[in-house]
Amino acid sequence: LLDTCVWGGAKLELCESGHDAIWTGDLAADPGDDQILELARTECRILVTLDKDFGDLVFLRGLSHSGIIRIVEIPSRAQGKVILE
Numbered sequence: 001l002l003d004t005c006v007w008g009g010a011k012l013e014l015c016e017s018g019h020d021a022i023w024t025g026d027l028a029a030d031p032g033d034d035q036i037l038e039l040a041r042t043e044c045r046i047l048v049t050l051d052k053d054f055g056d057l058v059f060l061r062g063l064s065h066s067g068i069i070r071i072v073e074i075p076s077r078a079q080g081k082v083i084l085e
Helices: 009-016 031-043 053-060 077-082
Strands: 045-049 066-070
Touching: 009 077, 031 045, 031 053, 053 066
Parallel strands: 045 066
Antiparallel strands: none
């Protein structure tokens, strides 16, 4: 599950590589961090984000998750490749 802050083109790169990727930027409205984390958990998806706030939700508030990958300082158009690696 790609957070809205991840480049939307990364979804296409992941799908072309055989991954079942969803980008929250395709949703009608931003559901907010709590609901994004819950969506990832209930669908057993790894959340990919640039946002460190998800760490607060998991470590400070104890919310469950199915895995989180935080990518930082990666140019937008390179994010798909980095996620695949």
